[in-house]
Amino acid sequence: MKKQNKIDLLQGTLELLLLRLLQTGSLNGWDLMQRLQLVSKQVLSVTPGSLYPALHRLEARGLIASDWGSSDNNRRAKFYRLTAAGRRQLEAERKAWERFSGAIDLILRDA
Amino acid sequence: MFKGFMVRLRALLRKKQMDRELDEEMRFHLEHMVEQNIAQGMTPEHARSAALRDFGGFQQAKEGCRDARGVRLIEQTWQDLRYGGRMLLKKPGFTLIALITLGLGIGANTAIFSFVNAILLRPLPYKDAERLVVPVSVNASRNTDDSSISYADYLDWKNEGVFEHVAAISLLSTADLTSGDGEPERVRLAVVSEEYFSVMGAEALLGRTFQYDDYNSPGPPRGLIITYGLWQRRYGGDTGIIGQNIYLNGRPYPVVGVMPKDSLWPEGRDILVPLAVGAKPGPDLLRRDNLIFSGVARLKPGATQDEANAALASIAARLEQDYPESRKGWSNRVVSLHDYVVGKQLRTSLLILLVTVGCVLLIACVNVVNLLLVRTAAREREMAVRLALGAGRARLIRQLLTENLLLTSVGGGIGFLLAIWGVDLLKAVAPGDTPRLAQVHVDVSVLVFTVSISLLTALICGLIPALQSSRTNLQQALKETSRSATDGARSRIVRDVLVVSEVALSLVLLIAAGLMIRSFMRVQQIDPGFKVDRLVTMEVYSPGLRYPDEARVIAFYKSLIDSLRGAPGVESVAISSALPLGGGGFYLGRVFLIEGQPEPPASTDYEAQWNVVSPGYFTTTGMRLIEGRDFDERDRADGNKVIIINETLARRMFPGEDPLGKRIRSWRDENQLREVVGVVEDVRYFGRDDDLRGLVYVPHTQNAWRSMALTVRTHGDPANVMSMIRTQIAAVDEELAVANLETMTTILNRSVAQRRASMLLLVVFGIIAAVLAVIGIYGVLSYTVAQRAQEIGVRIALGAQSGDVLRLVIRQGMKLTLAGIGIGLGTAFAVTRLMASLLYGVSATDPVTFAGIALLLAMVALVACYIPAHRATKVDPLIALRYE
Numbered sequence: 001m002k003k004q005n006k007i008d009l010l011q012g013t014l015e016l017l018l019l020r021l022l023q024t025g026s027l028n029g030w031d032l033m034q035r036l037q038l039v040s041k042q043v044l045s046v047t048p049g050s051l052y053p054a055l056h057r058l059e060a061r062g063l064i065a066s067d068w069g070s071s072d073n074n075r076r077a078k079f080y081r082l083t084a085a086g087r088r089q090l091e092a093e094r095k096a097w098e099r100f101s102g103a104i105d106l107i108l109r110d111a
Numbered sequence: 112m113f114k115g116f117m118v119r120l121r122a123l124l125r126k127k128q129m130d131r132e133l134d135e136e137m138r139f140h141l142e143h144m145v146e147q148n149i150a151q152g153m154t155p156e157h158a159r160s161a162a163l164r165d166f167g168g169f170q171q172a173k174e175g176c177r178d179a180r181g182v183r184l185i186e187q188t189w190q191d192l193r194y195g196g197r198m199l200l201k202k203p204g205f206t207l208i209a210l211i212t213l214g215l216g217i218g219a220n221t222a223i224f225s226f227v228n229a230i231l232l233r234p235l236p237y238k239d240a241e242r243l244v245v246p247v248s249v250n251a252s253r254n255t256d257d258s259s260i261s262y263a264d265y266l267d268w269k270n271e272g273v274f275e276h277v278a279a280i281s282l283l284s285t286a287d288l289t290s291g292d293g294e295p296e297r298v299r300l301a302v303v304s305e306e307y308f309s310v311m312g313a314e315a316l317l318g319r320t321f322q323y324d325d326y327n328s329p330g331p332p333r334g335l336i337i338t339y340g341l342w343q344r345r346y347g348g349d350t351g352i353i354g355q356n357i358y359l360n361g362r363p364y365p366v367v368g369v370m371p372k373d374s375l376w377p378e379g380r381d382i383l384v385p386l387a388v389g390a391k392p393g394p395d396l397l398r399r400d401n402l403i404f405s406g407v408a409r410l411k412p413g414a415t416q417d418e419a420n421a422a423l424a425s426i427a428a429r430l431e432q433d434y435p436e437s438r439k440g441w442s443n444r445v446v447s448l449h450d451y452v453v454g455k456q457l458r459t460s461l462l463i464l465l466v467t468v469g470c471v472l473l474i475a476c477v478n479v480v481n482l483l484l485v486r487t488a489a490r491e492r493e494m495a496v497r498l499a500l501g502a503g504r505a506r507l508i509r510q511l512l513t514e515n516l517l518l519t520s521v522g523g524g525i526g527f528l529l530a531i532w533g534v535d536l537l538k539a540v541a542p543g544d545t546p547r548l549a550q551v552h553v554d555v556s557v558l559v560f561t562v563s564i565s566l567l568t569a570l571i572c573g574l575i576p577a578l579q580s581s582r583t584n585l586q587q588a589l590k591e592t593s594r595s596a597t598d599g600a601r602s603r604i605v606r607d608v609l610v611v612s613e614v615a616l617s618l619v620l621l622i623a624a625g626l627m628i629r630s631f632m633r634v635q636q637i638d639p640g641f642k643v644d645r646l647v648t649m650e651v652y653s654p655g656l657r658y659p660d661e662a663r664v665i666a667f668y669k670s671l672i673d674s675l676r677g678a679p680g681v682e683s684v685a686i687s688s689a690l691p692l693g694g695g696g697f698y699l700g701r702v703f704l705i706e707g708q709p710e711p712p713a714s715t716d717y718e719a720q721w722n723v724v725s726p727g728y729f730t731t732t733g734m735r736l737i738e739g740r741d742f743d744e745r746d747r748a749d750g751n752k753v754i755i756i757n758e759t760l761a762r763r764m765f766p767g768e769d770p771l772g773k774r775i776r777s778w779r780d781e782n783q784l785r786e787v788v789g790v791v792e793d794v795r796y797f798g799r800d801d802d803l804r805g806l807v808y809v810p811h812t813q814n815a816w817r818s819m820a821l822t823v824r825t826h827g828d829p830a831n832v833m834s835m836i837r838t839q840i841a842a843v844d845e846e847l848a849v850a851n852l853e854t855m856t857t858i859l860n861r862s863v864a865q866r867r868a869s870m871l872l873l874v875v876f877g878i879i880a881a882v883l884a885v886i887g888i889y890g891v892l893s894y895t896v897a898q899r900a901q902e903i904g905v906r907i908a909l910g911a912q913s914g915d916v917l918r919l920v921i922r923q924g925m926k927l928t929l930a931g932i933g934i935g936l937g938t939a940f941a942v943t944r945l946m947a948s949l950l951y952g953v954s955a956t957d958p959v960t961f962a963g964i965a966l967l968l969a970m971v972a973l974v975a976c977y978i979p980a981h982r983a984t985k986v987d988p989l990i991a992l993r994y995e
Contacts, residue, residue, distance in 0.1 A: 028139070029136060029139075029140050030139065030140050030143045033140075047165075047166070047167040048137070048140055048141075048166050048167060048172050049166070049167040049168050049171055049172040049175060050167075050175075052136070052137065052140075052172055052175065052176050053172070053175035053176050053178065053179040054179070055176075056176040056179035056180055057179040057181075059115075059118055060115055060118050060119055060122075060179060060180050060181045061115045062113065062114035062115030062116070062118070063115075065114060068132075071139070075139060075142075076135065076139070077136070077139050078132065078135075078136045078139075083114060085114070
């Protein structure tokens with residue numbers, strides 16, 4: 001795996017990204033990790049040591065739910081999906097993030 | 112959010128399954144990484160190790176997930192509890208001692224708190240009871256500060272609007288009730304003035320309360336109100352009682368109302384009568400020195416007791432000016448009803464008891480702390496290993512505190528159960544007239560108290576050992592040697608200080624108990640002044656309906672005495688208006704003047720209690736006539752007025768002279784000159800520990816009171832005679848109620864009941880405290896001997912004899928004991944003066960008690976030292992030397 005240009009993600013941001021990634025369907029942990037790298041064009045990556053605790057945290061908060069199913073190679077894996085509360089949280093946090101990053105932009109550009 | 116809760120719940124309950132799933136999830140990911148590596152061309156082993164490395168810590172990831180579930184705290188606490196439970200079960204000896212110690216300490220506190228809660232803390236059951244006060248009369252020179260008031264006082268306060276409502280109550284009356292279930296019964300009346308029901312804020316359960324007409328119509332009362340207790344007891348709770356007649360002293364009165372339970376003060380009254388004074392109260396009623404009423408008032412909303420006190424004091428000052436002969440030296444103040452009901456002595460006793468059991472609990476805590484210190488020293492290795500593995504200090508402390516919480520919770524539970532049993536026991540032995548005794552229960556507030564002190568105890572007991580052990584020096588602890596390094600100077604000092612303090616504390620308690628015992632013994636030695644055994648007493652009343660004039664009253668009592676005198680088992684019979692030792696009857700204090708003395712009396716030395724008696728009273732009770740004669744047939748209603756006085760009064764009124772033949776009169780009351788015909792020995796009048804006071808006796812034929820107490824001396828056991836007496840009295844007059852039929856021995860015991868109860872309690876707690884302290888000494892010494900086993904072995908190997916070893920160990924134990932006793936003596940000296948009001952005939956710093964108790968404790972401690980010392984002499988030097 002390439003290690004350059006990987007930015008360590010803060011915990012809260014990671015949870016936001018995971019919620020977004022799950023918006024389109026249910027995925028297991030491995031898929032999530034791959035998808036994150038893919039969609040961010042290899043800029044962002046995360047270790048299992050951060051990913052799985054984040055997933056379990058989200059589950060304890062009731063924002064995602066898990067089911068056991070079989071993966072593409074027919075092995076048992078734990079799949080996660082968004083709950084209704086999760087969807088609402090995602091919207092709220094997305095708005096908050098946009099406000100936040102917009103403010104950073106403004107300052108960086110014009111301050 | 113519910114979903115999240117379910118997840119967490121599952122995490123708690125299905126831990127194993129969750130862990131398996133977690134493991135599977137992680138492995139799935141790991142396998143993918145390995146496959147990816149293999150696909151990139153690595154060898155299988157290389158692929159696996161690279162995957163593990165890139166994974167970033169397999170176990171850490173799992174730990175992170177477990178943490179993320181958010182139930183860590185609960186899981187860990189549960190873990191600690193189970194571990195703690197296992198530890199406790201492994202050392203049953205330690206656990207048992209600790210539990211017993213805690214159980215006793217917490218149980219004693221809970222029991223006493225039940226009393227304090229019910230009597231001192233819980234408000235009285237009346238409406239807005241904090242606004243209720245009792246206005247009383249105060250006279251510094253007579254040493255009274257809670258005496259009754261006069262009717263004139265009540266009128267003044269009512270007219271000046273000092274209170275929102277104020278009422279005067281006369282509690283002196285009783286009457287014979289003949290209707291309803293049961294034999295004729297002497298019932299207690301409360302004659303209440305207008306506004307009484309407004310003061311109490313009480314409404315009738317059935318019928319009505321007194322109205323304007325009840326208080327202001329002339330003639331006998333138009334109706335009476337009965338209280339809940341009487342209604343249930345004699346009328347079976349009959350709801351049709353309103354309008355029916357009840358018969359008091361032979362006369363019918365309709366019942367107009369029934370009051371609900373616990374709605375009125377004073378409690379224990381059976382029937383309420385309206386005080387119908389009318390427009391023109393009689394001169395006797397208005398006399399300002401006739402203090403025969405109890406007052407009760409409700410403060411104005413927002414007013415304080417101080418404001419009421421100021422108002423009463425200024426009125427009293429004005430009265431002192433306007434009416435000097437009757438008001439000189441008198442003032443008034445208010446006491447809160449709660450304080451009045453409980454009384455100063457009971458409050459003091461209860462608070463002293465609370466402090467005492469608090470001390471017992473402290474001692475118990477000290478013992479448990481010492482036990483824990485010993486145990487944590489033994490667990491040092493375990494703590495060191497945990498610290499080395501990365502447990503934070505906070506985590507360790509939390510674990511130890513949780514274990515202690517388990518211990519004190521179980522101890523607290525045991526204590527609570529002990530207290531339930533203890534409270535029942537205490538209620539049975541407490542003096543029957545203790546106010547609010549019936550309301551003492553172990554209830555929810557007591558439970559809250561128990562839980563609170565259990566938590567507090569856990570904190571106190573657990574904190575020191577927990578802090579101690581988490582500060583473990585890792586290096587030393589992990590070495591192979593098991594000779595504990597924490598037996599350093601610091602922890603030994605802590606242990607020694609604790610033991611010394613518990614010895615000191617228990618000594619203070621024992622001394623307090625010892626002082627109480629001596630007081631009680633002194634009181635038991637007081638000669639009541641007459642022969643108490645085989646004496647039966649009771650009270651009767653000859654009602655006006657059947658005995659309309661004096662002659663008939665006199666004749667009635669004469670026939671009563673005659674018929675009883677002839678009865679089997681009876682040695683002698685007499686009547687008196689009041690009984691000694693506070694046994695009942697009507698107590699009346701009067702002030703006397705010697706013939707020829709000017710009015711008013713110069714001092715209060717010639718105050719005496721007035722007693723009306725029949726001839727033969729002194730022989731019946733066993734009182735000695737020192738001079739002169741008893742009353743006899745000469746002393747008729749129309750004859751020379753005579754009086755007999757007691758030694759004390761004779762000494763005061765006629766020092767150095769012969770009182771016989773002199774004449775005295777009671778000033779303003781009766782005010783008739785009477786010739787002294789006899790001097791009789793003193794008796795203890797209001798109780799066994801009463802001071803000696805002036806007493807006078809006049810013959811019943813010359814002062815024919817209707818309400819008299821009967822005294823009967825029996826040949827054999829009084830109990831056998833009591834029912835026969837009832838029958839005899841019924842034969843003379845079947846409508847007569849016999850009240851308070853009991854033996855003088857019962858009365859004698861009752862007069863010291865509160866003293867006895869306080870003493871017993873202090874003794875019990877003092878002994879518990881001392882036992883705990885001695886166990887503490889024993890524990891510390893045992894541990895020391897175990898610690899110094901090697902050293903002792905060396906000494907024996909080098910030639911030390913048993914005696915030397917004994918001396919070595921005992922000296923250490925006695926050093927602690929004597930230090931504790933020294934501090935305890937000093938503390939007791941400073942502190943026992945607080946209980947001086949409870950003592951009799953013994954000073955609060957009585958040296959005999961102090962020295963005796965100190966010696967006793969030292970000897971018991973010596974025995975406790977001997978046992979471990981003896982064990983020390985049995986140390987086998989070879990084993991000790993080899994022991995690493």
